[in-house]
Amino acid sequence: MSEFDAIVVGGGPAGSSAAMRLASAGHNVLLVEKADPPGSKNVSGGVLWGNDLEAVIPDWQKTAPVERYVKAKGVGFLTKDSNIGLEFRSSLFDKNRAGHMVLRAKLDQWLVKKAKDMGAMVASGITVDRVAFDKGKAIGVEQDGDLITSDCVILAEGANPRVAIDSGLREPLNDKDVAIGVKEVIKLSEKTVNERFNLRDKEGFAGEYVLGFLPDQVEAGGFLYTNKETISAGVVISMKHLRENDRTYSFDIIEQFLEHPAIAPLVDGGSVEEYSAHMVQEGGIERVPKLFGNGYMIAGDAAGFSFSNGLVLQGMNYAIASGIAAADTLIEAKKGNGVSEESLAGYRKRLLDSYVLKDLYNFRGIDEVTWGKLPHRAIPNALEHIMKGLFIEQGVPKKHLYQLMTEALGESGIRTSDAVLEGYRMLRRM
Amino acid sequence: MIELALHLVVLIKVVPDGKEVFVDPVTFTLNRSMATNIINPADENALEAALQIKDQTDAKVTVMTMAPPFAEPFLMECMSRGADEAVLISDRAVAGSDTYPTSLTVAAAIKKMGDVDIVFAGEKTSDSSTGHVGPGVAEFIGAELASYSRKVTYENGYVTAERELENGIEEVRIPTPAVVTILTDSNDPRRATLRKKIDAMKRGIITWSLADINIPADWVGLRSSPTVVKKMLPFPRKDRKGEKIEKEKIPELIDNLVKSGVIRVEAE
Ligand SMILES: Cc1cc2nc3c(=O)[nH]c(=O)nc-3n(C[C@H](O)[C@H](O)[C@H](O)COP(=O)(O)OP(=O)(O)OC[C@H]3O[C@@H](n4cnc5c(N)ncnc54)[C@H](O)[C@@H]3O)c2cc1C
Ligand SMILES: Cc1cc2nc3c(=O)[nH]c(=O)nc-3n(C[C@H](O)[C@H](O)[C@H](O)COP(=O)(O)OP(=O)(O)OC[C@H]3O[C@@H](n4cnc5c(N)ncnc54)[C@H](O)[C@@H]3O)c2cc1C
Numbered sequence: 001m002s003e004f005d006a007i008v009v010g011g012g013p014a015g016s017s018a019a020m021r022l023a024s025a026g027h028n029v030l031l032v033e034k035a036d037p038p039g040s041k042n043v044s045g046g047v048l049w050g051n052d053l054e055a056v057i058p059d060w061q062k063t064a065p066v067e068r069y070v071k072a073k074g075v076g077f078l079t080k081d082s083n084i085g086l087e088f089r090s091s092l093f094d095k096n097r098a099g100h101m102v103l104r105a106k107l108d109q110w111l112v113k114k115a116k117d118m119g120a121m122v123a124s125g126i127t128v129d130r131v132a133f134d135k136g137k138a139i140g141v142e143q144d145g146d147l148i149t150s151d152c153v154i155l156a157e158g159a160n161p162r163v164a165i166d167s168g169l170r171e172p173l174n175d176k177d178v179a180i181g182v183k184e185v186i187k188l189s190e191k192t193v194n195e196r197f198n199l200r201d202k203e204g205f206a207g208e209y210v211l212g213f214l215p216d217q218v219e220a221g222g223f224l225y226t227n228k229e230t231i232s233a234g235v236v237i238s239m240k241h242l243r244e245n246d247r248t249y250s251f252d253i254i255e256q257f258l259e260h261p262a263i264a265p266l267v268d269g270g271s272v273e274e275y276s277a278h279m280v281q282e283g284g285i286e287r288v289p290k291l292f293g294n295g296y297m298i299a300g301d302a303a304g305f306s307f308s309n310g311l312v313l314q315g316m317n318y319a320i321a322s323g324i325a326a327a328d329t330l331i332e333a334k335k336g337n338g339v340s341e342e343s344l345a346g347y348r349k350r351l352l353d354s355y356v357l358k359d360l361y362n363f364r365g366i367d368e369v370t371w372g373k374l375p376h377r378a379i380p381n382a383l384e385h386i387m388k389g390l391f392i393e394q395g396v397p398k399k400h401l402y403q404l405m406t407e408a409l410g411e412s413g414i415r416t417s418d419a420v421l422e423g424y425r426m427l428r429r430m
Numbered sequence: 431m432i433e434l435a436l437h438l439v440v441l442i443k444v445v446p447d448g449k450e451v452f453v454d455p456v457t458f459t460l461n462r463s464m465a466t467n468i469i470n471p472a473d474e475n476a477l478e479a480a481l482q483i484k485d486q487t488d489a490k491v492t493v494m495t496m497a498p499p500f501a502e503p504f505l506m507e508c509m510s511r512g513a514d515e516a517v518l519i520s521d522r523a524v525a526g527s528d529t530y531p532t533s534l535t536v537a538a539a540i541k542k543m544g545d546v547d548i549v550f551a552g553e554k555t556s557d558s559s560t561g562h563v564g565p566g567v568a569e570f571i572g573a574e575l576a577s578y579s580r581k582v583t584y585e586n587g588y589v590t591a592e593r594e595l596e597n598g599i600e601e602v603r604i605p606t607p608a609v610v611t612i613l614t615d616s617n618d619p620r621r622a623t624l625r626k627k628i629d630a631m632k633r634g635i636i637t638w639s640l641a642d643i644n645i646p647a648d649w650v651g652l653r654s655s656p657t658v659v660k661k662m663l664p665f666p667r668k669d670r671k672g673e674k675i676e677k678e679k680i681p682e683l684i685d686n687l688v689k690s691g692v693i694r695v696e697a698e
Contacts, residue, residue: 003628032624123627125507146625 004030004121004150006330007141009128009163011038014300014319015156016111020056021327023119027334030150031115032141036125039108042158043183043278044316045223045232047099047206048107052320057114061097065106067227068204070099072197076209076262077380078222083209083262084383089198101204101225101232102316103185131155131167131296138295151339153296154326156319159279161302169298170289175239177283177304181313182250183234184258186270190229196266197226208313211235211257212380216245219376222257223313224266231267233258236280236313238371250277280313281306282367285360291348294341297326307359308370318356325350369426373414382408436489436584438480439540440550441567442473442508444501445557453664469504472552474619476612479582480550481512481620487584490514492543496524496535502635509630510622516630521640526652533566535650538643540571547606548589553578553613564611574604580616 006022008015011033019031035041047070053060071093076085116122130142131153140149141163155164159178164170188196197205209222220237235254242248258267281287281304288304291297299305299322306315326347333343351357369375385408389399399407409416446465454461480491493508495501496519505516519539524531540546549571551564561577568575576582576591580599583590589608593600594616640647648654675683687693 030628121628121631123624123631125510125622126624126627128624141624143624144621146623148624148628 002140002149002151004028004140004148005334006030006152006154006327007032007148007150008120008154008156009141010034010156010158010300010302011112011115011122011124012042012108012156012158012300012319013111013316014158014302014323015154016108016115017053017056017320017323018154018156018299018327019115019120019122020111020118021324022330023115024056025327025331026119027331029120030148031112031120031122032126032128032143033112033122033124034127037105037109038112038122038124039105041276042104042108043181043276044102044104045181045183045206045225045234045313046102046104046107046316047225048102048316049099049314050317050321052317052324055324056320061100064100064102065110066100066102067230068101068199068202069093069097070101070206071199071203072205073099074205074207076207077383078209078212078260078262079380079384080213081261082384082387083260084380084387085207099206101206101227103227103230103232128157128163129166130163131169133167133295136294138293151295151334152330152344154323154330155296155298155302156300156323156326157302159281159301159306161298164289164298164302169293169296170302173281173283175243177281177287178239179236179280179282179308180239180242180250180277181234181236181280182254182277183232183275184254184272185227185274186231186233186267187273188229188231188267188270192269193226193229193231199226209257209263210375210380211253211260212377213260214253214256216248217241217373217377218245218248218253219371220253220257221313222254222263224263230273231270233263233267236308238282280308281315282308284367285357285364288357288360291351292329292341292344294344295339297329297344297347299323299326305356305360307363308367318359321354321356322351325354325356369422372422374419374422374426378414378419381411381413385411436483436487436547437543437545438483438489438491438548438550439543439546440473440477440480440491440493440508440513441536441552441563442477442493442495442504443470443552443555443557443563444468444495444497444504445470445555448556451557453662467500467504469507470552470555470557472554472556472612472614475614475616476550476552476610477508477511477513478617478619479579479610479612480548482617483548483582483584484512492517494519494536494539496520496527496532496539499637505635506627506630507622509633510627511620512626515633516635518635518637519639519643520637521647521650523640523647524650526655527650528655528657529560529562529566530656531650531654533563534570535640535643535645536563537567537570538645539638540567542638542643546571547608548582548584549573549607549609550582551609551611553611561611564609568609571607571609573607573609575609575611576602576604577611578613579610580613582610582612 005027006029008019008031022029072089074087076083128141132140204226207224211220222235225232300319305318329347386404389404447468450465491513492515493513494517554561578593579591581592590603
C-alpha cells in the first residue's frame with residue numbers, strides 16, 4: 001500500500017489547489033514545495049483573473065490576501081516619445097470583480113496554509129528529484145535517494161518543469177517556447193498610488209504596454225499593476241530575442257521601460273522592494289505535453305497552461321483550474337476502479353470541457369502574431385503619426401483622417417501589403 | 431523500544447537573523463521587529479557534529495530548546511535533517527531568564543532523560559553571544575566540557591574533540607557524559623530530506639513544562655536572573671565613500687587599491 005493517496009509536487013496556485021481539493025475530500029495528500037516559506041521565489045505580474053478559487057475556498061474574495069481589484073484596464077503602445085493608449089475604466093468592474101492584484105509571496109503562503117488547514121501534509125523547503133516508476137506506473141517520488149510512495153503524483157512544478165523533464169514525461173523547453181519575465185515591486189504609499197492612477201480604496205489599475213521603442217529590434221511587453229501601496233512593474237521579453245542580441249539584458253529593458261517619459265512619473269520616487277525574474281511559457285497548445293499517464297498528471301505552467309496575447313498574461317487561473325481538474329479526476333478514479341492510465345484520462349476531458357484547453361486551442365498560433373514587427377514597431381509608429389497629425393498644431397493645413405492613416409502605414413516601417421495581411425491574421429487569431 | 435547505544439542531545443536557540451537586526455539609535459535597544467527568525471548558526475554546526483557521530487555509531491539524537499512555541503518549526507527542521515526526537519521546554523515562567531536559569535533548566539531536562547552521553551551546544555549565540563549556556567549545563571549536570579570544538583568523534587566511552595585555540599589546535603579526550611560546544615562554520619550542515627521531514631511531522635514534538643522537569647517556577651525568569659543589561663550601543667557608523675567608477679577607470683582603480691595596500695598583485 002502507498003504511503004499517500006497523492007503527492008503534489010509544487011506549492012504554486014496549481015499545486016495548492018489540487019492539494020486543497022484532495023484534502024477536503026478526505027484524501028491523504030502530501031504537498032512538497034521547494035521554497036520555504038512557499039511562494040518566496042514565485043513571480044506573477046500579478047493579476048489573478050477569474051473566480052476559479054471559489055471551488056476550493058468559497059469565501060476567497062473576502063479572505064484572500066489580495067491587494068486591489070481591477071477597476072481600470074489600460075493598453076498602451078509606447079514609442080520613444082509617446083504613449084498611445086486606450087483605457088477601460090468602468091463601474092461594471094465594481095459589481096463583477098474579474099481581476100485582483102496579488103503579491104505571490106503572500107498569496108502562495110496563504111494558499112499552502114489553507115491546504116494544510118484542510119488536512120494536507122505540507123513539506124516545504126524540499127526539492128523533489130524525480131517521479132519514481134515501477135513497471136511503467138508512477139509509484140511516488142524520489143528525493144535525495146529515498147522513495148516516497150503514492151497512488152498518484154500530480155506535477156505542478158511551474159514553468160521550469162525539471163522533474164517532468166528528468167523523469168522523461170516531457171521534452172526539454174526550446175527558446176521559442178519561453179519568455180523571460182522581469183519584475184520590480186516599487187514602494188510608494190497608498191495615497192500616492194491612488195493619486196497617480198486616479199483610484200480610491202480597493203480600486204486598482206492594470207496596464208499592459210507594447211515597448212515599441214527598444215533598440216536592436218528587441219521585442220518586449222511591459223506591465224504596470226497597482227498594489228495597495230506598491231506598484232508591480234515588469235517586462236516580458238522573448239527568450240529568442242535575448243539569445244540573438246548579445247547586447248540585450250533583461251535588467252536593461254526593465255530600466256528603459258521605467259524611464260520612458262510616460263511611465264517614469266508613475267513610479268517616480270519609489271524604492272525597489274523586490275526584484276525577480278521568472279520564466280513564462282509561451283509555447284501554446286503545440287507544446288502542451290502528454291498530460292497524464294499511469295499514476296501521474298501534470299498541471300499548471302508545468303503543462304504549458306498559460307495564455308498571452310501580448311496584452312494580457314494569464315496563468316494563475318489556468319493553474320488553479322487545472323489543479324482542481326486533476327484532483328477531481330483522482331477523486332473519481334479512487335471511487336471507481338483505482339488509479340490507472342484509463343481512469344486518469346478523465347483529466348484531459350475535463351480540461352477540454354473547460355476554458356483551459358479551449359482557450360489554448362482557440363488561440364493556437366497566437367504567438368506568431370503577438371511577437372513580430374507589426375505589433376511591436378508598425379502599430380506604435382503608425383498610431384503616433386496619426387495622433388501627431390490630429391493633435392499637434394503645426395501651422396499647416398489640416399489633413400483628413402483617411403489621409404493620415406495612409407501616410408501612417410508608410411511611416412510604420414513595414415510594407416503596406418504586409419501590414420494589411422498581418423493585421424488580418426492578427427485580428428483573426430486574437 | 432530498542433535501546434540505542436548512544437544518546438546525543440543538541441541544544442539549539444532560535445535567534446533573529448543578525449543581518450536584519452539593528453540597534454535603535456534612540457533607545458539603544460535591539461530592534462528585531464524587521465527580522466525573521468533562524469536557528470542560531472553555531473547550533474546548526476552543533477547538530478551536524480552530532481549527526482556525523484550518528485552516521486558512524488548507533489545513536490539517538492535529541493534536539494532541545496527552551497523557548498516559546500514559535501520555536502517548533504525550527505525543531506521540526508532539525509528533525510528533518512536527521513534528529514530523532516525534539517523537546518521544547520516551554521513555560522511562561524521562564525520568560526526573561528538569563529544564562530543562569532537557562533542553563534539550570536536545560537540541565538534539569540537532560541537529567542530527566544537520564545541516559546545522555548554527549549550534549550552539543552553552539553559556542554555562542556548570534557544575538558547575545560555570552561557563550562555561557564554550554565559550560566553552564568556542563569556544570570549543572572556534572573559533565574566534562576570541551577569548548578571551542580570544530581570536530582568531535584566518539585569511541586568507547588570517550589569523546590575526542592579538536593579545539594581551535596588562538597594559536598593552534600588542541601586535541602582533547604574526555605569521558606562521557608560530556609558537553610562539547612561547537613564553533614560556527616566548523617562543518618557543512620546537511621539539508622533536510624523529504625523522508626525525514628515526513629517522519630518528523632508524523633512524530634511531532636515533545637513539550638515539557640517546568641513541572642515536567644521538577645523546576646520550581648521561582649528558580650527561573652527575570653527575577654531569578656542575576657544579569658542586568660544596562661545599556662547597548664551601536665558601533666560608530668563608518669560611512670562609505672560611495673564613489674562610482676566608469677568602466678574605463680577600472681585600471682586606475684586597481685592601481686589606487688594597490689597603492690593604498692588594500693589589494694596586492696602577484697605574478698602567477
Ligand atoms: C513576469 C510574470 C508576470 C505574470 N503575470 C501574470 C498575471 O498577471 N496573471 C496571471 O494569471 N499569471 C501571470 N503570470 C503567469 C503565472 O505566474 C503562472 O502561470 C503561474 O504562476 C503558474 O502557476 P503554477 O502553480 O503552475 O506554477 P508556479 O506558480 O510556478 O508554482 C510552481 C511551484 O513549484 C515549486 N517547485 C518547482 N520545482 C519543484 C520541485 N522539484 N520540488 C518541489 N517544488 C518545486 C516552485 O517553487 C513553485 O512554488 C506571470 C508570470 C510571470 C513570470
Ligand atoms: C541583547 C541581550 C543581551 C543579553 N545579555 C545577557 C548577559 O549579559 N548575561 C546573561 O546571563 N544573559 C543575557 N541575555 C539573556 C540571554 O539571551 C538568555 O539567557 C539566553 O537564553 C542564553 O544566552 P545566550 O544567547 O548568550 O546563549 P549562549 O550561552 O551564547 O549560547 C550558547 C549555546 O547554548 C545553547 N542555548 C542557548 N540558549 C538556549 C536555550 N534557550 N535553549 C536551549 N539551548 C540554548 C545553544 O546551543 C547556544 O548555541 C541577554 C539577552 C539579550 C537579548
